Amino acid sequence: MKFTKTLAAAAAMGFALTGVANADSHGETVQAGFIYVGPVGDLGWSYQHDQGRQAVEAEFGDMVETSFVESVPEGADAERVMSQMARSGVDIIFTTSFGYMDPTIAAAESFPDVRFEHATGYKRVENVSTYSARFYEGRYVIGEIAGAMTKSNKIGYIASFPIPEVVRGINAAYLAAKSVNPDVEFKVVWVYTWFDPGKEADAANALIEQGVDVIMQHTDSPAAMTIAEEKGIYAFGQATDMSNFGPTAQLTAIIDDWNPYYIERVKAVMDGTWESTDTWHGIADGMVAFAPMSDAMPADVAARAEATIAAIAAGEFHPFTGPLNKQDGSVWLAEGEVADDGTLAGMNFYVEGVDGELPN
Amino acid sequence: MDFSSLSPVAMIVLLIGAATPILLAAIGELVVEKSGVLNLGVEGMMIIGAVCGFVVAVNTDSPMLGLLGAAVGGAVVSMVFAFLTQYLLSNQVATGLALTLFGLGMAALMGRSYNGIRPPRMARLEVEGLSDLPVVGKLFFSHDPVIYLSIALVFAVWYFLNRTRAGLVLRACGENHEAAHSLGYNVQLIRFGAIMFGGACAGLGGAYVSLVRVPQWTEGMTAGVGWIALAIVVFAAWKPWRVILGAYMFGGITILQLSLQALGISISGAYLSMTPYIVTIVVLVIMSADRKKASINAPACLGKSFHASH
Incomplete structure (x- = not known):
């Protein structure tokens, strides 16, 4: 080599x-x-x-x-x-x-x-x-936890770029937090970068100044986790287990497990069976996994999170289930209706209740 | 819109934190450029400083020794640049870029086993009685020592360049190295020293990121601050006090846009994110519009290699 x-x-x-x-x-x-x-x-x-x-x-x-x-x-x-x-x-x-x-x-x-x-x-x-x-499945789970854990009812969200992937995450987390805590409020800060630890840390600090006591992030570095640990608030690991950086701050983490998929696709090349496909796996297939639940969580919160994980994995529950309205109040999903993958893939709107304007 | 929860004091404290790495790196680069050398490797020296500072601080459990290690690390790596450009007469632009790439790679290698470790915390410098004062206490008397150091450094550089004989000699090398040489000054040696000072300052700036602003080590964590520092030097027209202005303005706009978003003000974040860069460009354009002034400010021998032929 x-x-x-x-x-x-x-x-x-x-x-x-x-x-x-x-x-x-x-x-x-x-x-x-x-x-x-x-x-x-x-x-x-x-x-x-x-x-x-x-x-x-x-x-x-x-x-x-x-x-x-x-x-x-x-x-x-x-x-x-x-x-x-x-x-x-x-x-x-x-x-x-x-x-x-x-x-x-x-x-x-x-x-x-x-x-x-x-x-x-x-x-x-x-x-x-x-x-x-299907990161939004993971986002729903941590959204539920965040809604239950916040004392100030203010949850901070450090977002990278206003693309469907990120918007979907915000919506899923918001709906989940709202479902367990009707008073919850989301503060979204767009940093317009995937990776800039300094800026991510500044965003975390700015959110904490505004009374946020649980932080979620959709950026790539553990900077926000480090700040959360320092300031004594809670946060969630992103993409990987970040508990090293926040031993008491991390409640859990969404873990992206690409290993089986990469092995499968390389195998397909070896066997000559590779063809163009579209894969969107979630908790059920193990592509979205979780770090261990923190001891800081009361037992009922952890139990509910585990139950939600199980329900999503079994296909019994979909994070985007009607009745749901868009931010402007127009109807998106009727009672019992489940969002289709096409809409989710191109999601460019906030759901009802999220404050602030979605940048375009 | 409810502005009541937007605390100007808290924002200024954050602003200073965001500006300090830029300020440190920029004041070092200013001295380098005043001596007639253009070192584009600021980013590389910063990241080396970030990792050296982190490694030393973790192993000695002392943030102060970490800072010292960062300054030494930055200075050592800058010596590579100094040797290549001053004695082997390599192209300064290419060597500077190479230094950045080398620094990023080297730092990644050095930091491999330091992922996920938390460094010892840097204590704030509290002054009995004064730090507890409302507003004033938070604004002036409760920062970490590096912030005071960075401002002291700017004044020291100003004093050195404008009020001392050694500073005059250094500027002479930057304005006309032939003349400085013919007066018997060792241009290469003076520039070598200036480059090392620049490296040490950049290293400190890097360590401020890894030890204070985001106390952790992640590869590439300076994320372009070195390039901003380079722009700030031009923005400041090579005047030390304007470096403070530039760095704090840049930090200020960054923090302002994050804070306004956290407050829920719906100005498009994209525009806010652009603002620091746009303001920098606009100021640069305004400044360079006055040709005469701009050409007076830039060191005349900036970026030119010097070779004593006799």
Whole structure:
């Protein structure tokens, strides 16, 4: 295995460090490439995808060679990195951030023999699959916990970008919190970045100043968890177990488990059975998992959370079940109606009760 | 709209925290540029400082030693740049960019086993009696020592550059290195020193992020602060006191937009997030519109290599 470090458009994006672990091309082995939006050491989103990459290596041993490029900015530069990876003889490329959607499609057109897997997007072509986890199921569970645990009835939400994925999370968490605590209020702060620990920490502090005592985040670093621990409030781990950073602050964490999916897809390439698919797995399939419930939670709160997890896993309960109105008061779902995947995938509205305007 | 829960004092305290890493890195870079060297590796030196400070603080259980370690770490890594550009005469822009990339990678490697560890807390400098005063106490007498240090550093740099002979010599190297050389000054050595000072300051700025602002180590955690510091130096027209203004303004707008959102004011966050950058660009445009003034302020030999041919 030969390691080369390459530099991604240093002049334009000076702070994107790009490390390519490049594999020599051999006929028999399958080569899988991964592109991450943050550093593998972000201990959040990208870290968890890299765990998946390592799981693929562990599963197939000499049969597979993997490589990755970290901290690739979303947008046009991503296509260049994908093309470079494709040219180096990689068979399948996992592009692991929403903002890689159009670059992935563009790169896929240039390299019809390479298979692409784009996380959290919705555009597919013959050699591009999409996959995502039903994080909103996890968000509903932690929303219930947050609603029960808040004393000030103010829950802070550090959000990255106003994309359906994030909006869905806010809505699910809000509905859940509201269901156990009618007085609950959500304060959403958009930081417009996936990874900037300084800014994430500042956002957490600004929320705490406003009386928030439980924080949720949809950004990638454990910065907010660290601040929550320092200020003695509660928070939830994002993408991975962050209890190291908040041993008393973390109530639980939503864990993204990509390992089985990555193994399955690489296997499909080996067997020659790979085709473009759309995967959206949730708690039932294990793609959304949880860190252990904190002892800080009263037994009834933990029990309700476990019950909700079980009900969602069994398909008995859907977080978006009517009657539900949109923020403007118009009817979205009638009594007993369940949201369809299409609407969820493109969700661009708040549900009734969420304060503030959704940026577009 | 209810503004009553928006506490200006709390916001200013947050603002200072957000601005201090920028301020430290920018004041160091200002000295470097005044000596005629353009070091684009600020981000790399900051992240090295962040990880060195973290590692030292965790192992010695002392945030103060951590800061010292960060300054040393930043200075050591800047020596690589100094050696390459001053003695091997490599291109400063390319070397600076390489330094950033090297720093990010090196820091990731050094910090591998420090993920998920919490550093010792930096105590605030409390003054008996004064810190408890309403408003004034919180604004002036209850910060961590680094904040006072950063402001003291700005004054020290101002004094050094404008009131001491050594400062005059350093500026001479930046304005006309041939002339400084012909007067018998060792241009390379002086620049070497300036670069190391810049590295130490950037290192301190980085450690402020990893030890105080977000007490944790995460790869790439400085997330572009070094680039903002570089812009602030130009924004400040190479004047130390304006560096404070620039850094605090940038920090202020960042905190203001986060706080307004937390308050529930529905101004589109996208515009608010852009604001610090837009303001910086606008100020840069206004400043550079006056050609004469701008060219007077920028050190004449900025970015030029010097080689003594005799």
